[in-house]
Amino acid sequence: MNKTRAEAKSLIAELIPAVSGADCEVVVCVPFTCLETALEAVGGTNIKVGAQNCHWAQSGAFTGEISAGMLADMGVPYVIIGHSERRQYFGETDATVNLRVRAALDAGLTVILCVGELLEQRERGVTEEICAMQTKIALGGVAKEELKRIIIAYEPVWAIGTGKTATSEQANEVNRFIRRVIEKLYDKAAADALTIQYGGSMNAANAEELLGCEDVDGGLIGGASLKAADFAAIVKAAGR
Secondary structure (H helix, E strand, C coil): CCCCHHHHHHHHHHHHHHHCCCCCCEEEECCHHHHHHHHHHCCCCCEEEEECCCECCCCCCCCCCCEHHHHHHHCCCEEEECCHHHHHHHCCCHHHHHHHHHHHHHCCCEEEEEECCCHHHHHCCCHHHHHHHHHHHHCCCCCHHHHHHEEEEECCHHHCCCCCCCCHHHHHHHHHHHHHHHHHHCCHHHHHHCEEEECCCCCCCCHHHHHCCCCCCEECCCHHHHCHHHHHHHHHHHCC
């Protein structure tokens, strides 16, 4: 929940020259109020726009919510679903995440699906069980061909906005495990083709090491995306 429309426009204007020619996909996921501004600002550039959530219903008595169809109608290509803050503060469950994934895919959107464990769960040694469960439930009813419009972001909840970061070994280990889950659900080709990001206090200082891991295909960036120079440094690291 950052940036007014004017602030978003200014940040994107800084980002455009900083990430032009990037050797990776660049997506900015902005608040609903900034979507139209962002779409206009990125026109003709290599930057794409995403929303931070969507509802599972096409329409109806869900005051304050935004449907996947509304996003598609605006021309928004990406949407984040299942972010830990949505789960923590707004009661989203694995089951409702699955409903949102299905709605987003049906509307033609590409989903950035977030999974990850709490600190207590990591300390109890159930990281893999939690990530497997979240992944399997979220992808229930998703066909193999639809995986082309799924990006998974592993975000350990204990590393989000805390300044704590999973080590490159921890990030790569869990991302590799998630890839094995996908292989069992679908097949090896689908698992190998899937983009699996790391999210959790990735910044300009640690991005190169994290993104250099074999199974870390990208980053879901939080606080470091609010400064153009920092975000550009991460994009540069991702392109190496």
